[in-house]
Amino acid sequence: GESVGLHLPTLSVQEGDNSIINCAYSNSASDYFIWYKQESGKGPQFIIDIRSNMDKRQGQRVTVLLNKTVKHLSLQIAATQPGDSAVYFCAENRGSGGSYIPTFGRGTSLIVHP
Amino acid sequence: NAGVTQTPKFRILKIGQSMTLQCTQDMNHNYMYWYRQDPGMGLKLIYYSVGAGITDKGEVPNGYNVSRSTTEDFPLRLELAAPSQTSVYFCASSPRQGGTDTQYFGPGTRLTVL
Numbered sequence: 001g002e003s004v005g006l007h008l009p010t011l012s013v014q015e016g017d018n019s020i021i022n023c024a025y026s027n028s029a030s031d032y033f034i035w036y037k038q039e040s041g042k043g044p045q046f047i048i049d050i051r052s053n054m055d056k057r058q059g060q061r062v063t064v065l066l067n068k069t070v071k072h073l074s075l076q077i078a079a080t081q082p083g084d085s086a087v088y089f090c091a092e093n094r095g096s097g098g099s100y101i102p103t104f105g106r107g108t109s110l111i112v113h114p
Numbered sequence: 115n116a117g118v119t120q121t122p123k124f125r126i127l128k129i130g131q132s133m134t135l136q137c138t139q140d141m142n143h144n145y146m147y148w149y150r151q152d153p154g155m156g157l158k159l160i161y162y163s164v165g166a167g168i169t170d171k172g173e174v175p176n177g178y179n180v181s182r183s184t185t186e187d188f189p190l191r192l193e194l195a196a197p198s199q200t201s202v203y204f205c206a207s208s209p210r211q212g213g214t215d216t217q218y219f220g221p222g223t224r225l226t227v228l
Binding site: 009032034036041042043044045046049089093101102103104105106107 | 172219
């Protein structure tokens with residue numbers, strides 16, 4: 001079946017380093033992708049999104065890259081800070097009879113060491 | 115705006131009991147969603163609604179029911195609680211404007227079925 005998944009369940013980095021979180025998707029019909037951050041005990045929060053007609057989008061300290069050829073998505077966090085420690089999810093929107101049903105990957109836990 | 119609010123925050127149920135998880139949003143969003151999140155896993159869609167009076171099943175609807183009588187409220191009903199329904203439940207809403215689908219999540223309800 002088609003799914004959204006993450007390569008690495010846990011990523012440990014030092015404060016100040018850059019972090020890269022990866023996500024693979026298999027539905028070539030997906031045209032919209034979102035990254036969410038979930039801190040412990042809280043609901044997910046939107047970070048950044050990208051449409052399939054783009055290959056790169058930048059926000060504040062974050063960049064999302066989309067490689068449609070290999071169906072790969074990545075989230076880059078510059079100068080990682082302890083406050084970035086959280087679980088990061090990628091989500092893909094698929095059309096289904098005109099309604100978009102979002103599908104979330106398993107998530108990657110980012111641990112930032114001071 | 116309060117955003118998306120959920121009640122209760124925690125609940126323990128006995129097998130076979132029933133309960134309703136409440137979800138309210140004050141952002142006038144048409145789309146609302148219910149997810150469950152099991153430990154170390156991603157979010158699985160239970161039900162969603164594209165507007166008042168319209169609901170549809172997600173990936174894991176068995177054992178749950180929903181209703182959407184108003185734009186603001188989207189309660190989730192568990193009729194006969196089972197241990198397999200032990201999870202954290204998140205409600206979300208989305209405006210779905212401009213071709214985007216950023217979802218705003220509530221803080222979650224942690225449910226334990228014993």
